[in-house]
Amino acid sequence: MTKPVVFGANYSVYTRIVRLVLEEKNVPYRIEEIDIFEKDGPPDGYADRHPFLRIPAFEHDGFRLYETAAIAGYIDNTFPEPPLMPESAEKRARADQIIGILDNYAYxxxxxxxxxxxxxxxxxxENSDEAKITEALLRAETCLSSIENLMGGEKYFLGSEATLADFHAAPMIALFRLAPEGDRLLSDHMPWTSWWETMSERPSIAATRFAAEG
Ligand SMILES: N[C@@H](CCC(=O)N[C@@H](CS)C(=O)NCC(=O)O)C(=O)O
Structure with a gap:
């Protein structure tokens, strides 16, 4: 088996999700740096890996994949230990639901x-668009409370073990909390505050820290 390759950048939320899953599984991997915001665009040929020109893209043993949830699921199934999806159909559906909320509304x-x-x-x-931030705060609150309503009151979203849903959320929260408004909103949500404290103790989170986090 060859090492999986992640095509992406260390500043990227979605690249970090894939890296977190690989780190949690203790799978050695290689990062091929793709700066999607480069003035001249990504390198020639990147569209063959990702027709929508987003990061990350992924390759393992000749198998190419894009879309982070699909990549994370593939890694979880290919490298079984530790499993990062719950056993029960209900909890698996909840994990997928949370990932859907994160992708479609929260990110x-x-x-x-x-x-x-x-x-x-x-x-x-440049000047921040204050009206845009104010308007977004209402949606941000809905994103926090909708996921909070699905949490079961344990250490992680769906129980005593972290799942792909927790690793999908972590990089988004890592940036959201750097904005004072985000930090304030999170501190109004105790379950989120304690979740982040627990998550940030995991070595995978430290190993993939964004430069923006200092
Ligand atoms: N649906 C994609 C989203 C990936 C995504 O939006 N990545 C961001 C970086 S974190 C990106 O490539 N942005 C470039 C752009 O918006 O043009 C996935 O799940 O992988």
């Missing part, structure tokens, strides 16, 4: 409309 709101707008935009010498 854009937490990361782009709040973190990027509050932190990255001023770093570029």
């Amino acid at each position: 854009r709101t937490w990361v782009w409309d709040i973190f990027v707008e509050r932190i990255r935009v001023p770093e570029r010498g």
Whole structure:
């Protein structure tokens, strides 16, 4: 078996999700750096790996894949220990539901409309769009409370063990909390605060830290 290759960047939320899953499984892997925001675009040929020109893309033993949830599921099934999906059909559906909420509603709101707008935009010498942030905060709250309503009151979203849903959320929260508004909103949600404290103790989280986290 060859080492899996992750095509992506260390600043990327979705690349980090795949790296977290590989780290949790103790699978050696290689990162091939793709800067998707490079002025001239990604390298020639990258569209063959990812027709929508996003990161990450993935390859293992000649098997190419894109879309992070699919990549994470493939890694979980190919490298079985430790399993990162619950056993019961109900909990597996909950994990998929949380991943769906994160992809479809939370990522854009937490990361782009709040973190990027509050932190990255001023770093570029531009003014944050305050109306955009204010409007996003309502959605951000809905994202937090909808997932909170699915949490079972244990250490991780779905029980005493972390699942793919926890690793999908962690990189998004890692950036969201860097914006003061995100940090404030999280501190109003005790279950999220204790979840993040637990998650941030995991070596995989430390090993994949964003530069932005200092
Ligand atoms: N649906 C994709 C989303 C991946 C994604 O949006 N990645 C971001 C970086 S974290 C990206 O490539 N952004 C480039 C862009 O929006 O043009 C997945 O699940 O992998």
